[in-house]
Amino acid sequence: TLLTPGTVINAPEMAVLATAQCIQVPVYRRLRVAIFSTGDELVSPDEALAPGKLVDSNQYALTVLLAQMGFEPIRLGIVPDNEEALNKAIAGAVATADVVLSTGGVSVGDYDYIEKILGDLGGKVHVSSVAIKPGKPLTVAGFKRGEKNQDSPSLSSDCLYFGLPGNPVSALVCCWRFVVPALRKMSGLAPNAWGPEFVKARCNAELRSPGRRETYIWGKLHLVAGVWEFEPASGSQNSANLINLANTSGLAVLPPVETGILPGEFVEVLKVSH
Incomplete structure (x- = not known):
């Protein structure tokens, strides 16, 4: 087996197909x-x-x-x-x-x-x-x-x-x-x-949530010395205000029972395309 089903055909995979003279594959x-x-x-x-x-x-x-x-x-x-x-x-x-x-x-x-x-x-x-x-x-x-x-x-x-x-x-x-x-x-x-990709990241600022619902806080993910760190966007976290959404690379996820995460504590973060 050269390529398993579900493989995205990028440059290396295309080289494999060409070498094996597989000129037609179902995609x-x-x-x-x-x-x-x-x-x-x-x-x-x-x-x-x-x-x-x-x-x-x-x-x-x-x-x-x-x-x-x-x-x-x-x-x-x-x-x-x-x-x-x-x-x-x-x-x-x-x-x-x-x-x-x-x-x-x-x-x-x-x-x-x-x-x-x-x-x-x-x-x-x-x-x-x-x-x-x-x-x-x-x-x-x-x-x-x-x-x-x-x-x-x-x-x-x-x-x-x-x-x-x-x-x-x-x-x-x-x-x-x-x-x-x-x-x-x-x-x-x-x-x-x-599936969505979640990572554990250390917060470099306090995160707050009113509770009751799972809360997503947008910000930036950084990999520092092998450890993910999360930096929330500055300013208001308001769903009608997208100005501070620029350069977002992660969404910190606070469960309904969690109303706050202190600096230095770890939180689950959804990685997003950037």
């Missing part, structure tokens, strides 16, 4: 991931801001994250808080992509239609919220499309839908924690390669 194609944002308050970065409006950063952040990981992102733009428009957008995305990511519209607001529409379109909602901070309003649903999609024969029979929170930090935390491992698994990676 998993790149997953197609449709991305759209919901909300009447959103504008694209090239539009002028007005009172009550916000720039849609989620779509661009998720697009870059997925592209860097080798997936094929499909940006579908901003969808207004309108049931008919959302129904059309979700139906089209489910029919043409392997995975759909939406941000916003999954909490308890007056115009949050996502879960109702998923049910109307034949989707089965598996998760409607998670006990984490930030990122509580997370929806996960599955769609069965039959043996083949006639419009896109290369698509698998199933489509996975993730309704992410609208707050930008919450959207990225949920993507790092839940979406990325799912996409890696669907891409055919070996079992020891697709």
Whole structure:
């Protein structure tokens, strides 16, 4: 055996295949991931801001994250808080992509239609919220499309839908924690390669949590003399404020029963792409 199933074909693996004159091997194609944002308050970065409006950063952040990981992102733009428009957008995305990511519209607001529409379109909602901070309003649903999609024969029979929170930090935390491992698994990676990677790291500052929910604190991971160290981002750890999210390489995880970690103590940290 030269290469086991689940092996990513990089330069060394390609050299092995060429040497063995294996000019054709079965592979998993790149997953197609449709991305759209919901909300009447959103504008694209090239539009002028007005009172009550916000720039849609989620779509661009998720697009870059997925592209860097080798997936094929499909940006579908901003969808207004309108049931008919959302129904059309979700139906089209489910029919043409392997995975759909939406941000916003999954909490308890007056115009949050996502879960109702998923049910109307034949989707089965598996998760409607998670006990984490930030990122509580997370929806996960599955769609069965039959043996083949006639419009896109290369698509698998199933489509996975993730309704992410609208707050930008919450959207990225949920993507790092839940979406990325799912996409890696669907891409055919070996079992020891697709799961989230956690390390024990020593804190160089105090970490605080209100408890009740599993809390994620973003910051930087450093390897110092063979020991991981975690440095939380300075400033407010607010899910609506993404300024101090830049250069994040780890998320410290505080269990619901843990309200604080002192400097010098160790904490579990989720490594994230950077």
